[in-house]
Amino acid sequence: MTALPRLLIISFSPIRSDPRVLKQVGLFSGKYHLITCGYGAAPDGVDEHFALSPDAVGWPSDRIGLLGHRYRRAYDQMSAVQEARKLLAGLSVDVILANDLNTLPLALELEPKYGVHSDLHEFAPKEKDDDPKWRMFVAPYMRWLCRTYLPRARSLTTVAPGIAAQYTKDFGVAADVVTNAAPFAEGAPRPVGETIRLIHSAAGQRYRKLENLIEAMRSAPSGVELDMIVMPNEPDYVAELKQAAADVPAVKFRDPVPYAELVQTLSGYDVSLVFLPPTNFNMENALPNKFFEAVQARLGVIVGPSPSMVEIVKQYGFGTVTPDFSPTALARTIQSLNPEQIMEWKRAADSAARPLAAESQLGIWEAAIRALLPASDSAVS
Numbered sequence: 001m002t003a004l005p006r007l008l009i010i011s012f013s014p015i016r017s018d019p020r021v022l023k024q025v026g027l028f029s030g031k032y033h034l035i036t037c038g039y040g041a042a043p044d045g046v047d048e049h050f051a052l053s054p055d056a057v058g059w060p061s062d063r064i065g066l067l068g069h070r071y072r073r074a075y076d077q078m079s080a081v082q083e084a085r086k087l088l089a090g091l092s093v094d095v096i097l098a099n100d101l102n103t104l105p106l107a108l109e110l111e112p113k114y115g116v117h118s119d120l121h122e123f124a125p126k127e128k129d130d131d132p133k134w135r136m137f138v139a140p141y142m143r144w145l146c147r148t149y150l151p152r153a154r155s156l157t158t159v160a161p162g163i164a165a166q167y168t169k170d171f172g173v174a175a176d177v178v179t180n181a182a183p184f185a186e187g188a189p190r191p192v193g194e195t196i197r198l199i200h201s202a203a204g205q206r207y208r209k210l211e212n213l214i215e216a217m218r219s220a221p222s223g224v225e226l227d228m229i230v231m232p233n234e235p236d237y238v239a240e241l242k243q244a245a246a247d248v249p250a251v252k253f254r255d256p257v258p259y260a261e262l263v264q265t266l267s268g269y270d271v272s273l274v275f276l277p278p279t280n281f282n283m284e285n286a287l288p289n290k291f292f293e294a295v296q297a298r299l300g301v302i303v304g305p306s307p308s309m310v311e312i313v314k315q316y317g318f319g320t321v322t323p324d325f326s327p328t329a330l331a332r333t334i335q336s337l338n339p340e341q342i343m344e345w346k347r348a349a350d351s352a353a354r355p356l357a358a359e360s361q362l363g364i365w366e367a368a369i370r371a372l373l374p375a376s377d378s379a380v381s
Helices: 018-028 063-067 071-076 079-088 101-109 132-137 140-154 160-173 211-217 235-247 257-265 287-296 307-316 325-337 339-352 363-372
Strands: 004-014 033-039 048-053 093-097 116-120 155-158 196-203 225-229 250-254 273-276 299-302 319-321
Touching: 004 101, 004 273, 018 033, 018 093, 018 363, 033 079, 048 079, 048 299, 063 287, 071 079, 071 140, 079 101, 079 116, 093 101, 101 116, 116 132, 116 140, 116 299, 116 363, 132 140, 140 160, 155 235, 155 257, 155 363, 160 225, 160 307, 196 257, 196 287, 211 235, 211 325, 211 363, 225 235, 235 250, 257 287, 273 287, 287 299, 287 339, 299 325, 299 339, 307 319, 307 339
Parallel strands: 004 033, 004 093, 033 048, 093 116, 116 155, 196 225, 196 273, 225 250, 273 299, 299 319
Antiparallel strands: none
């Protein structure tokens, strides 16, 4: 019996809770001899796993290297890179799927037999371009990584059309788009009750300006409530949000839920606020998990004028777009909500659930990895 091709997936993230990487694992499990390297325990369905220690750092912190434009040194000094090199030393693989730009040099260094596919989760050179210090010291390093390593990847994917276009414009590389679509979930639209229930789930990061949602709810009509599920990425900021909402009875915070339970949790609501002010390039071009999770939960959505989301909302009709990103514009949209309109959105989300599910996207990764292998070594389909 012919041995399956050996595929290594690298991600400097806790893979068991990383939705995008978990989709890769689920896609390739059983079709390849699947090996993963990342933080935490092995994800289900892999043949081997190399766990990075929790304190291994996957971003550049070498100030001398960054300030002196000694970028290879800055990369080599990352403790996650150093630890992964030791864990993976001598490992023989056919193909590597490298997640995010920070794993690509390592993946190329490991010299897989048939090359590396790079999956870029953001536009790395502008990831935090709202921060002046980041723009000055880290962005040049990211551009160096892109110039040096992206042309050496055999193929590329990223998360949204605007981000793919920017990689082509700035670095001359072509990237296919695999959206952050959620897996298809069986379900049906639930009727709107006496209270219109809004939901927003997000990372608790200041640049997301979640206070805008709270401000918009100050003028919400009676019978409209907002629950916020906010991860404690920046605990001080999350505490500020809770303090700001203390005198807004229509806003409540609820504890985060495991990713596997998220769509089911969301399905108890009516409308998801996917309202992302363009505080940096990636936010401006965002096509986030929460947008697709709302579809699988059969919810309506309210989005700001984010180009990638606007295009899909208009195509499928499961929500509305605010005129701008101000709290006032969001407040007026919330004030105009009515059960009949929301039920139309929910029915439209139900119709869109299958075409917008992750399963419609996964073939792009599958074809990209298969294309790296000789025909005689292709994985089982």
